Amino acid sequence: MYDFAQVFALVIAHSRTFTINRPMSLTREQIENIAHLARLALRPEELPVYQQSLSAILDFVGQLDRADTGNVAPMAHPLPGLSQRLRADLVADSDRHEVYQANAPQVAAGLYLVPKVIE
């Protein structure tokens, strides 16, 4: 059905065109929007780099379309028949906020400090 030769061939074809002009599936505006959703400040020179590589990645993962998954349930857990275990809703930890806050960039009176949020 599929073989690794096809995957390699695809990647070789892809790397040949990687540095050449090829139609990109994502626009610069889409990259800016994704970066905003991901809360990442990008430098202007990073935008074309991510536009190119994210477009290439999406093209590459696009080969999943070829798989027939008509009656297949999505995999929810890596081990067959298992699901996420829940624990009893009980307090199990002691208060260690001072220890945890030792790693915080800015703390005062046991509170994390951030720039003013409400005017």
Add this chain to the structure above:
Amino acid sequence: MSLHTKTLAQLAKGLRAREFSSVELARAFLERMEASQPALNAFITVMREQALADAQAADRELASGATRTLTGLPIVHKDLFCTAGVRTTCGSRMLDNFVSPYDATVVAKLKAAGAVTLGKSNMDEFAMGSSNETSYFGPVRNPWNTTLVPGGSSGGSAAAVAARLVPVATATDTGGSIRQPAALCGVTGVKPTYGRVSRYGMIAFASSLDQGGVIAATAEDAALVLREMAGFDGNDSTSVDQPVPDYIASLGAPLAGLKIGLLKEFFDKGLDQENERRVREALAVYEKLGARLREVSLPNLPLSVPVYYVVAPAECSSNLARYDGVRFGHRCQDPRDLMDLYKRSRGEGFGAEVKRRVMTGTYVLSAGYYDAYYLKAQKVRQLISADFTRAFGEVDVLMGPTTPTPAFEIGAKTADPITMYLNDIYTIGANLAGLPAVSVPCGFVGGLPVGLQIVGRHFGEAKLLNVAHAFQRETDWHTRIPEHYR
């Protein structure tokens, strides 16, 4: 007396026989670690003072006769395992100054077994990489040839064991990060079943794939460590409550009648011919031991790389949302407002590959694209998993190459992420299906080590270690040490 060429099992015997002390052991390996740093850069933190103090305590314990399984034996942890009071960076600028307030379960269990931690090994940033070039702390170099990569993401752990800077090291594997560097450095790497080793205190990358394991010179050494690492942990909701077998006790079981499946799809175009020859020679060794070989086909397996590059980035974008510049980790200078604080702290704190994966994940999970990418990938993942189940109905273990080629030049694949992603083409399948897998050294190509990969049934670590150990009793590839480090 050269301590560094001994296996962990031999060092354990020597310690108990008082041939040398734990302090002598720690000193010998600490010196090798420090001396190797300029050439290999395998460590982010060397814990000299703490290690010597722990070794002294171990010597007192040894003198009293009351010993635990790993008392006084040196170990290094990949720098994504949290170590209380010790900097834990995950190879990232984001966590450059992070001092963990607690021990990962793996760290705590190995401490409880008596092991002495010598340091924290270098790694690809947040375990995202296959060459160790994405580390904020600089690339690790391959001890067989320092112009080459050691593989990744556990490149520091693999290079350290290969150069015998430490007898064993912990590592983690999300898409091949234990097995691929183990293969490229000529050491033994064990990725257990998903849920076998606790992920508590292991900095998360992709939670449905991440699994902790071990890199060692031999399968026997790996078994000694895994026996202590494995087991149920209530602090990890994906930990599975299954008894841990004595991996040492079953190491010597005979292999006669073992049914080995050759992964047909792996022996195809793309696999280096010399590399293939080494793997086929290894298979012949198993035939000689009485195992039966047959080819098996897993038709959906070639789709594992595209599935992985949807699922792993999706989970990473979610897991890495916690780095907000507020509670811990890097914070930018003079933020204008909260949004600016988030964006610049993350933009500055994460390196290029981590940002690429966070954005890929953000995109495939965003409204309107979820079904086309994430849901589709999880369905194909189900097909791949079913292929493995079918194969294990016919055979006991699956074998093939660990990587398509031996180690490559530093810088050779950094420009094109997808070419880099193909390094894990043979290893990702086991992660998608949650299966245990090991890589054992099976020879050399142009002076560089390559690995044989063995994949087992869920919770079949004992069988895998048995099969790997049998190979190492017939061959001496695992005893080879790079010239400069002998």
